[in-house]
Amino acid sequence: MSKRRKPILVIEDDKTLCRLVSKQLQSMGYAVAHAHTWADAKATLDGTDPSLALLDIRLPDADGLKCLAELSAQCPVIVLTAFGSIKHAVEAMRAGAAEYLAKPVNPAELELAVTRTLSADSLRRQYEYCRNQLSPAIAEDMVGSSKAFRDLVRMIELVAPSDATVLIEGESGVGKELVARSIHQMSSRATATFVPVDCCTLQESLFESELFGHERGSFTGADKRKQGLIEVAEGGTIFLDEIGELPASLQAKLLRLLETGEFRRLGGTQNLSSDSRFVAATNRDLRAFSDAGRFRRDLFYRLATVVIRVPSLRERREDIPMLAARFMETRTFQRGARKHLTDAAMDALTAYEWPGNIRELRNVIERAILVSGESDTIEIGDLALPSIARASDTMNASVADCEVNFEKEPTLEEIKAKYLGYLIARHQGHRGRIANILGVSERNTYRMVKKFGLEEK
Known part of the structure; x- marks a missing residue:
């Protein structure tokens, strides 16, 4: 059959x-x-x-x-x-x-x-x-089939058509800005501007000017009027990334803007109106922050009209092969060649905990593409994952199991199998390196691996 x-x-x-x-x-x-x-x-x-x-x-x-x-x-x-x-x-x-x-x-x-x-x-x-099952607005950049991913997409599709303020929660690297962009692209504001604001990197002394703009002469060096990012995002979406880092002095002004739709430039006296949708993101527990007095409670409630939680990569492991394929596709087309992950490499990617989430996965794939050189396959040894090094150390230690002692003398075949297993662990399954050490061809190395049942699972 x-x-x-x-x-x-x-x-x-x-x-x-x-x-x-x-x-x-x-x-x-x-x-x-x-x-x-x-x-x-x-x-x-x-x-x-x-x-x-x-x-x-x-x-x-x-x-x-x-x-x-x-x-x-x-x-x-x-x-x-x-x-x-x-x-x-x-x-x-x-x-x-x-x-x-x-x-x-x-x-x-x-x-x-x-x-x-x-x-x-x-x-x-x-x-x-x-x-093809996803909305065209998010199809190019969001990949997955797990229940956690499908639930996320469903929430985006429900929230996008409204103008409700959205708070996106999730660990660093899960793709919170990608979710925010998808919300924008699926909304009636898609033809207007999407303006990301990183609340971590802007200096506190310049934050108010960047966000709200300033009038000429409002501070030293302000030789002309400047529009703030809120005005730049007029009619579109303004994305406040890492909102938990917003300076306390600006939290009250942002709250007023969200409640009234009005703001003033730094040094200005005229109330200006804003027709922008606000989407914020955080990797912190803003509710706990507000309970501890580190973030305004009223601002938290205003931001959390709708809360979308983006799952970590650990919670959607079944999506890792598809994400890896996506990154391989987008990163290798310039080289004019296709690369494939071995089963062992894919197993390692799926088993890893991914503290850096999707961002870390993308970086690992990009590095592996470079490290693998002209080879059309990415071996487990091409991946820079701490868990692989730990597994290698474990196997390294286990080579002592094949020591000769008076209680049990191993056969030559047992010693060969143990030594080959040791080399596989030490060199992360890189067949070319193992073949060079053994002084045999890669073809014979493959046969030995299969003979002793050490093939990649």
């Missing part, structure tokens, strides 16, 4: 190789269709919707590179190339191929490439589906 209803299409002019690859795929549980020329492949594609294609880079009736664009628009493509055509394989990767395999095709490498490509394509389709 095949794993998928959609077949894998093998396009290879060498009939012997085509037959061998097809049999290997069938033994893995996949349905297979095959073609020996591009003309045959096009005829097959007319009546078949393959889940994946294996494409010979040199066909008798067409240049595989030229066929790639047409084929990759329909399904992911793994390019087959002779050893001497690695340069062409690299060109194919840049043109959109998901993977490449050198001939003669090794069965273990074929299985790994097919599994990885189909997994990546499944993740991409999940991401596309979830993006």
Whole structure:
């Protein structure tokens, strides 16, 4: 019984190789269709919707590179190339191929490439589906399918059409400004300005002038009238980020603005009106702050007309693969190549606690893309996560388990398995480094890992 209803299409002019690859795929549980020329492949594609294609880079009736664009628009493509055509394989990767395999095709490498490509394509389709389910205003930047994420989106959609003041709560890095921008984009004010104000970075002495504006001569250096950010946001949305850091001297003025819709520039006597929507955000417990007298209680109640809590990344772990795919997609397109996370790397991302939330995940992915260099895969060793280092230390300590003692002398195979496990932990699963240490090929390293049951889970 095949794993998928959609077949894998093998396009290879060498009939012997085509037959061998097809049999290997069938033994893995996949349905297979095959073609020996591009003309045959096009005829097959007319009546078949393959889940994946294996494409010979040199066909008798067409240049595989030229066929790639047409084929990759329909399904992911793994390019087959002779050893001497690695340069062409690299060109194919840049043109959109998901993977490449050198001939003669090794069965273990074929299985790994097919599994990885189909997994990546499944993740991409999940991401596309979830993006299509979201409102166009938030589809490009907000990704997820977890219940916590769906509840957040539902709340945004309920709140956005009104002009109610919104307080967004959540840890640093969860995407509070992204939520605020989504509220703005889904509101009737979307064509007007969205003005973010960071209450942490503005100096207290300049805050009032920045927020409310000032009149000429209101203080030393004020040689002309200046509009404040509230006026800049007229008709739009003003986003007060980290509102808990707002100086006490300005809290009363902000409260008056929220209650009356009026304000005065610094040094001015004329009341000005504001037609802006206010959205505030905080990573603090403002209710506790107000109870402790560190934040005006009446301002808190005015801001908290509607409260939206943004979940931490720990609360929506099932969204991590989709978020990682999104960051990989947006950060690798300039390189002209696609990268994939290994199963071990993805497991590490999912298991990590993410104190820095989505911001930290994005930074980890960006770093991993750079550290992985020309490789098309991101290994667990390319991720800078403290938990990986701790796991390595644990495995490092456990290597003592294979010491020879008089009570039980381990077999050579047991020692090999222990030592290989130690190297996997020490080098975070980086197969190339392990192969160099052992003095064997990466292919043989893969076979040893599989033999001793140490493959990535």
